[in-house]
Amino acid sequence: MVIPLEAFAPVAALVGLATVGGWIYTTRLRITNGYPLENSWGKSVYPQRNEETVERVKLLSSENAQLRAELSAIKDRLATVERIVTDGSYRLDREIDALRDAPLN
Structure with a gap:
């Protein structure tokens, strides 16, 4: 029994949306609580x-x-x-x- 690749597309889309949504949410929390924004290497994006x-x-x-x-x-x-x-x-x-x-x- 072979499951078609199209069956995994909705799951992959949901995982992608959840990842992006989580990133947006944590960034919003950092901004509202005064934490500095960091890039993927841990350096401040906008050091004040x-x-x-x-x-x-x-x-x-x-x-x-x-x-x-x-x-x-x-x-x-x-x-x-x-x-x-x-x-x-x-x-x-x-x-x-x-x-x-x-x-x-």
């Missing part, structure tokens, strides 16, 4: 090197440095709080306060 882009990178870099410094300070403060909470005398004070607040029978 204007003053606005350079200034934006500088601002984001300085904001990133500030946020890292703030995060470091918060980590130090958290370590101090953890040390206080796990301290034995603090635990003893909590137990005494719990006994004071407990109703007498």
